[in-house]
Amino acid sequence: MSEVTEKSAQKGKEQPIKASEFDSTFKYELQKISGSENILKCFQCGTCTSDCPVARYSDSYRPRTLIHMAQLGLRDRVLNSDTLWLCAACFTCTDRCPQGVEVASVIRVFRNLAAEKNCIPQVFMDQAQSLLETGYAYKIPELRINKRESLGLPPLPKGNPENVKKTLKGVKFFQNIQKPEGEKLSDQ
Amino acid sequence: MTNKYLIFLGCAVPYRVLSYEISSRKVLAKLGIELVEMPEFNCCGLPFDPVSHETMLILAAKNLALAEQEGLNILTLCPGCAGTLKKVNKMLNDDPSLREQINSHLKEAGLEFKGSVETKHILQLLREDVGFDKIKASVVKPLTNLKVAEHNGCHVLRPKKYFDYDDPEDPQTLKRLIEATGATCLDYMDETECCGAPSVGVSDKIALQLARDKLSHIKMVNAQALITVCPFCHIMYDTNELRIEKTFNEVYGIPILHYPQLLGLAMGLTPEELAFGDLRVKAQNIIQQLTQGANKCE
Numbered sequence: 057m058s059e060v061t062e063k064s065a066q067k068g069k070e071q072p073i074k075a076s077e078f079d080s081t082f083k084y085e086l087q088k089i090s091g092s093e094n095i096l097k098c099f100q101c102g103t104c105t106s107d108c109p110v111a112r113y114s115d116s117y118r119p120r121t122l123i124h125m126a127q128l129g130l131r132d133r134v135l136n137s138d139t140l141w142l143c144a145a146c147f148t149c150t151d152r153c154p155q156g157v158e159v160a161s162v163i164r165v166f167r168n169l170a171a172e173k174n175c176i177p178q179v180f181m182d183q184a185q186s187l188l189e190t191g192y193a194y195k196i197p198e199l200r201i202n203k204r205e206s207l208g209l210p211p212l213p214k215g216n217p218e219n220v221k222k223t224l225k226g227v228k229f230f231q232n233i234q235k236p237e238g239e240k241l242s243d244q
Numbered sequence: 245m246t247n248k249y250l251i252f253l254g255c256a257v258p259y260r261v262l263s264y265e266i267s268s269r270k271v272l273a274k275l276g277i278e279l280v281e282m283p284e285f286n287c288c289g290l291p292f293d294p295v296s297h298e299t300m301l302i303l304a305a306k307n308l309a310l311a312e313q314e315g316l317n318i319l320t321l322c323p324g325c326a327g328t329l330k331k332v333n334k335m336l337n338d339d340p341s342l343r344e345q346i347n348s349h350l351k352e353a354g355l356e357f358k359g360s361v362e363t364k365h366i367l368q369l370l371r372e373d374v375g376f377d378k379i380k381a382s383v384v385k386p387l388t389n390l391k392v393a394e395h396n397g398c399h400v401l402r403p404k405k406y407f408d409y410d411d412p413e414d415p416q417t418l419k420r421l422i423e424a425t426g427a428t429c430l431d432y433m434d435e436t437e438c439c440g441a442p443s444v445g446v447s448d449k450i451a452l453q454l455a456r457d458k459l460s461h462i463k464m465v466n467a468q469a470l471i472t473v474c475p476f477c478h479i480m481y482d483t484n485e486l487r488i489e490k491t492f493n494e495v496y497g498i499p500i501l502h503y504p505q506l507l508g509l510a511m512g513l514t515p516e517e518l519a520f521g522d523l524r525v526k527a528q529n530i531i532q533q534l535t536q537g538a539n540k541c542e
């Protein structure tokens with residue numbers, strides 16, 4: 057997935073909702089996942105959306121709408137929605153929700169479920185690749201690491217990617233990510 | 245007061261914001277805080293929370309377990325790292341079955357999370373372990389006549405259930421730290437709002453609009469600089485200010501300083517020692533004003 061644009065974020069919205077799209081079990085599934093336990097407490101007051109800095113500039117990102125869609129059981133529409141990825145995780149909605157829904161965590165649960173289907177923006181794939189190779193979220197250039205000494209800074213502690221990989225064994229997300237050589241983390 | 249900390253650099257600071265690390269180390273040394281290097285560390289986990297909550301928990305717990313072996317509390321310069329390590333420490337301490345699940349992963353690398361270390365961001369450390377009075381006392385060149393604005397950054401105080409040292413709706417710590425240097429900290433509209441950095445790469449358009457909003461509100465009150473305590477907020481404003489000016493056909497010219505750079509100036513350190521040269525938006529005007537002011541006093 058490349059960058060989210062208003063056009064891509066609107067994708068599918070013009071399609072009328074069919075009765076067969078409703079999955080009434082979705083909300084109960086969400087209640088069992090850490091982060092979205094309180095999703096049924098949302099009474100649609102709209103505090104999250106009105107306080108959301110991203111919603112101010114996006115015509116499509118509306119946390120209240122996403123939660124409503126999930127409550128109604130529109131699983132695929134929620135998880136295939138590009139707008140999920142626009143949340144900046146500033147936690148304003150979480151702090152201000154009068155019902156304690158932890159809105160940002162609910163959005164994170166949606167993203168995690170979408171990621172299981174590999175439906176994620178490229179930036180996260182790049183970071184995952186870097187984590188497996190270096191232990192850090194970014195590939196810090198050698199030049200910069202070596203420059204530390206001349207700046208009077210202590211050496212950068214090692215990222216120990218081998219140990220990182222060991223601890224991530226069995227994690228679904230990393231099982232789905234191919235290494236550049238084509239081997240999977242789970243093969244090790 | 246604790247004065248010995250394990251410094252957890254995270255990824256963004258050594259990758260892109262060495263000026264923050266350089267100035268922080270100099271200032272903390274002057275305040276008598278001893279920093280011990282982590283023997284090894286990996287990404288705190290935060291960037292992976294959106295795609296895999298479990299990965300975030302494992303990575304954070306691994307870092308905490310490594311710190312526990314050193315027997316020291318953690319200091320971070322990045323609010324994202326501090327928030328993540330704090331949160332995971334609490335989550336795993338509160339939920340034995342989750343802790344067991346995560347420990348089964350750490351065991352593969354011969355590690356175990358025990359929940360015995362605390363994490364503080366530099367802002368919390370300066371407030372709680374050093375204190376405003378001691379910071380005031382460390383000032384030898386008060387930055388009188390300098391008017392600045394502050395930007396806390398979201399993860400310094402949000403979500404509030406993991407932080408108890410300040411109020412996310414009306415944060416005072418950074419303001420009081422700025423005032424301790426002798427500078428004036430100006431109020432401006434939407435002070436606690438996000439800088440936009442987390443949206444970079446997902447929607448640059450929205451990210452730039454958010455940062456532009458903040459810069460224009462800061463300009464409205466005629467702040468001479470913006471003070472940050474987060475590598476991502478700093479990158480968002482400092483690296484992108486020119487781009488924002490071009491995109492929106494506006495002029496800001498507001499230098500973005502790390503709080504330790506500001507404090508360092510007040511402590512008598514030179515701009516060179518504090519890595520002012522690394523800033524994209526140059527702070528010449530401020531430096532000039534401060535030097536002239538100092539000459540006048542003499």
